[in-house]
Amino acid sequence: MKIAVCVSHVPDTATKIKIAENGKTIDSNDVTYVINPYDEFAVEEALKTKEKVGGEVVVISLGGEANKESIRKALAMGADSGVLLKDEDERDSSSLAFALADEIKAQGAELVFFGKQAVDFDNSVTGQITAELLGFNCVSVAVAFNIEGDKVIAEREIEGGKEVIETKIPAVITAQKGLNEPRYASLKGIMAAKRKIIEEKNAISSPNKTEVVQMKKPHGKQAGKILGSDASAVPELVRLLKEEAKVI
Amino acid sequence: MTSKDDLQMLREMVKEFTDAEIRPLAAKIDENEEIPKELINKLAEVGLLGTAFPEEYGGGGFGEYGFCLAQEEVTKACGSTATFIGAHQSIGTNAIYLGGDENLKQKYLPDLTAGKKIAAFALTEPEAGSDAFNLKTTAKFDGNKWILNGQKIWITNGAIADVFSVFARTEKGITGFVVEKDFPGLSVGANEKKLGIKGSATNTITFDNVEIPKENIMGTEGRGFVIAMKTLDAGRIGIGAASLGASKEMLRLSVIFANERKQFEQSISKFQAIQFMIAEMTTKIYAMESMLYKVAQKYDEHKDVMQEAAIVKLYCSEAVSEVADIALQIHGGMGFSRELPIERFYRDARILRIFEGTSEIQKLVISRKTIKNNGEWKI
Numbered sequence: 001m002k003i004a005v006c007v008s009h010v011p012d013t014a015t016k017i018k019i020a021e022n023g024k025t026i027d028s029n030d031v032t033y034v035i036n037p038y039d040e041f042a043v044e045e046a047l048k049t050k051e052k053v054g055g056e057v058v059v060i061s062l063g064g065e066a067n068k069e070s071i072r073k074a075l076a077m078g079a080d081s082g083v084l085l086k087d088e089d090e091r092d093s094s095s096l097a098f099a100l101a102d103e104i105k106a107q108g109a110e111l112v113f114f115g116k117q118a119v120d121f122d123n124s125v126t127g128q129i130t131a132e133l134l135g136f137n138c139v140s141v142a143v144a145f146n147i148e149g150d151k152v153i154a155e156r157e158i159e160g161g162k163e164v165i166e167t168k169i170p171a172v173i174t175a176q177k178g179l180n181e182p183r184y185a186s187l188k189g190i191m192a193a194k195r196k197i198i199e200e201k202n203a204i205s206s207p208n209k210t211e212v213v214q215m216k217k218p219h220g221k222q223a224g225k226i227l228g229s230d231a232s233a234v235p236e237l238v239r240l241l242k243e244e245a246k247v248i
Numbered sequence: 249m250t251s252k253d254d255l256q257m258l259r260e261m262v263k264e265f266t267d268a269e270i271r272p273l274a275a276k277i278d279e280n281e282e283i284p285k286e287l288i289n290k291l292a293e294v295g296l297l298g299t300a301f302p303e304e305y306g307g308g309g310f311g312e313y314g315f316c317l318a319q320e321e322v323t324k325a326c327g328s329t330a331t332f333i334g335a336h337q338s339i340g341t342n343a344i345y346l347g348g349d350e351n352l353k354q355k356y357l358p359d360l361t362a363g364k365k366i367a368a369f370a371l372t373e374p375e376a377g378s379d380a381f382n383l384k385t386t387a388k389f390d391g392n393k394w395i396l397n398g399q400k401i402w403i404t405n406g407a408i409a410d411v412f413s414v415f416a417r418t419e420k421g422i423t424g425f426v427v428e429k430d431f432p433g434l435s436v437g438a439n440e441k442k443l444g445i446k447g448s449a450t451n452t453i454t455f456d457n458v459e460i461p462k463e464n465i466m467g468t469e470g471r472g473f474v475i476a477m478k479t480l481d482a483g484r485i486g487i488g489a490a491s492l493g494a495s496k497e498m499l500r501l502s503v504i505f506a507n508e509r510k511q512f513e514q515s516i517s518k519f520q521a522i523q524f525m526i527a528e529m530t531t532k533i534y535a536m537e538s539m540l541y542k543v544a545q546k547y548d549e550h551k552d553v554m555q556e557a558a559i560v561k562l563y564c565s566e567a568v569s570e571v572a573d574i575a576l577q578i579h580g581g582m583g584f585s586r587e588l589p590i591e592r593f594y595r596d597a598r599i600l601r602i603f604e605g606t607s608e609i610q611k612l613v614i615s616r617k618t619i620k621n622n623g624e625w626k627i
Contacts, residue, residue: 069253076257185261187295187308190254 001055001169004109005046006100006130007074008036008118009067019215025090026215035070038115040182041175043074045145046113048180053147056080060103062096062203064088075193076185082196083107085203090212093121097129098206104134109170111152116141116174124174131172139165140174250310258299258314262321265294271325277447278592281439283332288408291329292363296322297336300482301345305357311548312482316489316540323493327596328447330490335404335448336360338486339479339604340367343413347424347466347475355463356411356426368409369483370400370427370453371476377402378609381473385455387416387423394418394425394460396433399452402603406436406451413479414455415472422473424466433458444595481553483604484561488540491564491600494593495536498575499529501590505579516578525574532567539563555617556627562610565600572597 011017011026012034018027035043046057059074061067062085071082085099104112112134114127124140131138137152143162144155150169155162157176185193227233227240241248250258269290277283291297300315301307308314315337323330341360344352344367359365376383385398396416403412412427412434427434437452466475503526506517516522543556572594576583583590601607617626 072257184265184294187299187310190257190261191303191309194254
């Protein structure tokens with residue numbers, strides 16, 4: 001079975017983000033980019049599925065030359081081949097999904113893994129839109145996954161619990177933390193990745209449906225209030241937690 | 249040669265592995281004086297017990313350069329684990345790689361690079377430390393096999409090794425042999441109690457009429473001392489990497505501490521006294537890194553690096569001791585406390601000026617060539 005994994009190349013979560021002068025994008029100077037952490041769960045699940053049912057894993061990423069780093073990471077973990085859909089422009093989730101769906105179709109993949117969200121824009125919808133465009137079934141935020149023949153059983157996190165979903169391939173699964181423990185790219189894997197091919201194509205164009213008009217940093221943390229240092233401060237603390245902070 | 253991208257990926261992978269698998273255990277490894285078997289298995293699984301060696305022998309194919317990058321990252325977390333890896337790869341296994349004929353390499357290297365077997369390097373003896381040439385262990389050929397007798401001391405990985413690269417005196421000089429732990433007559437002494445790198449096992453190995461199959465000779469008879477010295481070139485470069493990794497980690501921890509620690513109502517990093525210390529550390533680290541990778545690259549290009557490996561060993565091991573002292577001073581009482589890793593780094597650093605040739609021996613090696621060249625600069 002052909003399995004596709006879509007990976008995003010995102011700023012390392014430890015990065016201190018600065019907003020660029022245009023006020024609409026981040027300043028990418030001094031930013032370290034890494035494979036989106038949720039996509040590592042997606043890669044691992046694709047590899048486990050391949051080990052179980054056979055087939056091959058293709059990694060697809062849309063973006064600039066730098067995205068090859070994340071593709072190579074997935075190849076070093078054990079994926080078979082990579083595709084870079086070249087496009088330097090900012091795309092919204094819809095436009096991104098459009099290009100990915102086109103490539104997934106061309107690849108003939110029947111099972112597609114995404115991370116449940118990319119930690120740059122946190123939109124959490126690219127996988128689902130892609131499934132819709134392809135007419136594939138979709139289970140999002142999966143924390144467990146199993147495949148038997150063409151039947152797919154996945155557990156997904158919902159508010160206060162989990163639900164078990166059964167569906168069929170072709171399907172798109174978006175991976176949540178807890179789905180698996182991603183393997184390390186072994187030394188042999190890094191060397192083997194050198195011999196694997198990353199095909200480069202131009203991403204098909206599709207207009208954005210949304211536009212980032214402004215980016216702002218969150219307000220700085222406000223100074224705390226000290227109400228007192230003994231038990232006499234408790235009633236006032238409770239009142240403020242109820243009325244001002246509205247947390248109890 | 250591996251590309252810059254591959255080396256970068258290697259460094260990131262080892263960093264990720266170290267952060268998740270080694271750093272959380274480092275204090276326990278020191279305290280329990282043992283590296284857990286599960287950690288050794290995990291190191292083997294990702295390939296970190298064969299980093300430098302060619303892929304045809306099951307290694308990672310990253311050369312000495314890649315080995316140094318990996319050692320640097322591991323040492324940022326745990327000197328004991330780095331010592332274990334260094335003794336296994338850089339000297340124990342490397343002696344077979346450098347000195348063995350093709351059959352011997354095929355027989356041992358795949359298991360060693362895969363970490364299925366662990367190696368140790370056995371040169372030092374009670375009367376042959378700095379004066380390695382004075383070794384007394386003997387191997388006599390009885391027409392069919394070699395009979396080994398003698399004692400080796402301070403053997404890193406002694407208690408956990410399956411395979412020993414042993415150097416013994418034979419009729420034609422010093423000769424290297426591969427000795428398996430299960431060969432009858434080989435016995436391993438108790439773990440030494442040490443100041444630092446406590447997790448790495450250090451033992452005395454005794455050979456009492458140990459029979460060695462004749463094919464287990466390294467190369468030809470009498471070549472042993474050359475093999476041992478060549479192997480130590482790699483070992484000494486590896487010590488540079490361990491020194492560099494430990495220094496970078498201590499610098500990082502010291503700056504974090506100096507920014508957080510407030511005295512006289514400001515961060516101590518605002519004081520020139522501390523700033524000068526940080527400048528000292530930074531400069532030493534820059535020098536260490538510059539010389540280390542220059543020489544590692546030359547080693548991979550098969551150039552003669554005996555003098556330069558000694559320079560790396562001397563400078564880096566002395567520098568890390570100074571860095572450790574400064575780091576402890578910046579941390580003050582907290583540096584002395586076992587609550588933070590600084591005291592462990594301080595203890596672990598001390599051996600680096602001793603094993604694989606003391607600083608004084610490095611100076612002999614370095615000066616010998618310079619004097620031979622009449623002071624002409626030929627590096």
